[in-house]
Amino acid sequence: xxxxxxxxxxxxxxxxxxxxxxxxxxxxxxxxxxxxxxxxxxxxxxxxxxxxxxxxxxxxxxxxxxxxxxxxxxxxxxxxxxxxxxxxxxxxxxxxxxxxxxxxxxxxxxxxxxxxxxxxxxxxxxxxxxxxxxxxxxxxxxxxxxxxxxxx
Amino acid sequence: xxxxxxxxxxxxxxxxxxxxxxxxxxxxxxxxxxxxxxxxxxxxxxxxxxxxxxxxxxxxxxxxxxxxxxxxxxxxxxxxxxxxxxxxxxxxxxxxxxxxxxxxxxxxxxxxxxxxxxxxxx
Numbered sequence: 536x537x538x539x540x541x542x543x544x545x546x547x548x549x550x551x552x553x554x555x556x557x558x559x560x561x562x563x564x565x566x567x568x569x570x571x572x573x574x575x576x577x578x579x580x581x582x583x584x585x586x587x588x589x590x591x592x593x594x595x596x597x598x599x600x601x602x603x604x605x606x607x608x609x610x611x612x613x614x615x616x617x618x619x620x621x622x623x624x625x626x627x628x629x630x631x632x633x634x635x636x637x638x639x640x641x642x643x644x645x646x647x648x649x650x651x652x653x654x655x656x657x658x659x660x661x662x663x664x665x666x667x668x669x670x671x672x673x674x675x676x677x678x679x680x681x682x683x684x685x686x687x
Numbered sequence: 688x689x690x691x692x693x694x695x696x697x698x699x700x701x702x703x704x705x706x707x708x709x710x711x712x713x714x715x716x717x718x719x720x721x722x723x724x725x726x727x728x729x730x731x732x733x734x735x736x737x738x739x740x741x742x743x744x745x746x747x748x749x750x751x752x753x754x755x756x757x758x759x760x761x762x763x764x765x766x767x768x769x770x771x772x773x774x775x776x777x778x779x780x781x782x783x784x785x786x787x788x789x790x791x792x793x794x795x796x797x798x799x800x801x802x803x804x805x806x807x808x809x
Contacts, residue, residue: 554715558745579776586747637785641759647752650784654748657783 544571544611550589552603552622557589560607564618567609571616573679580658581618581677587651588620588673596622596671615660615676624670696720698728704803705733706796710741713750721753729764735803736761739796740772751784758789767806771799 546567550556561582568578589605597603606621634653635645655675656662662675694711705728709721728736738754740746761768769791773781781787793799 557747558712561745576776579774583747583776583780586745590747590749637755637758637788640755641762641789643759647755648749650751651748654780654783 546609548607550605550607552593552597552600552605554590554593554599556605557586557593560589560605561586564607564609568616568677571611571679573616573677577677581616584655584658584662584675585618585620587655588618588675591651591673592620592622592671595626596624596628598625600625611679612676615678617674617676619665619672619674621667621672622670628664628671628673694720696724698724700731700733701796702800702804703807704735704737704800705731706737706739708739708741709743711743712745713740713743713753714745714747715749715753717750718753721757725757725760729760729766733766735767735807736769737796737799737803738768738770738790739799740770740777743773743777746777746780751780751786754786755784758786762789767803769793769799769802771796 546564548560548563550560564585565578565582568581573581585607589607592605593599597605603623603625606619608619608621610617610619634649639645640647659675660678663673665672665674694709694713694717696710696717697708699706699708707721707724707728713721725736738757758768768789770781770786771793772795773792778792781790781792791799791802793802
């Protein structure tokens with residue numbers, strides 16, 4: 536068997552749009568990332584980022600409507616693992632400016648929620664919504680180092 | 688179908704500190720359990736409150752929002768709050784969201800109790 540090429544590796548998941556399924560996606564993508572030589576502490580970051588992206592898709596993009604799906608696409612590029620989380624676009628993402636700080640939240644200004652995107656952006660090497668035909672597509676990436684014995 | 692490790696919350700008192708043990712996932716489904724435990728220790732007159740995390744593999748932003756709500760109540764009730772037992776990853780997350788400004792983060796329960804003792808003596 537020939538040595539696998541990282542750039543040929545990809546994975547797709549389709550989840551029910553229901554809170555709790557983000558845990559299944561998180562564990563699957565973490566197992567995938569481990570095989571790419573991504574370090575243990577970065578995999579912890581990835582797990583949190585993926586969970587938050589899926590929760591956004593379920594709660595906001597799909598507006599918690601039962602029967603919808605969330606797709607997770609993982610693609611290996613030469614220097615990074617790229618993950619896209621796609622919902623069915625019941626509610627389109629609209630930028631809301633700077634998120635509230637914890638000081639604002641404790642002072643009672645706005646919701647206690649709404650920290651997911653901030654967390655993702657701090658944990659990933661790249662993150663943001665990208666254009667897509669239908670639904671919202673949130674893309675984020677983790678740089679990777681090669682494990683011995685595998686090639687690009 | 689329940690896909691998460693359901694959170695178990697219990698309370699106890701040690702060396703004048705009200706300890707709330709949190710075992711399992713801290714998500715949106717944990718709100719009533721955590722708030723109820725906090726109300727219980729507050730009604731008993733707790734001045735020092737420790738959120739003692741144990742084997743919490745999953746704390747998401749909804750769970751963090753619940754904890755920010757606890758911080759708000761702690762400030763209102765003039766209590767002191769600390770957390771212990773978090774993994775290195777979740778210690779980092781707590782610092783990122785700013786919770787570390789409002790609650791001391793300790794490695795474990797013993798270290799937290801020693802911290803509260805110093806605080807009480809100050």
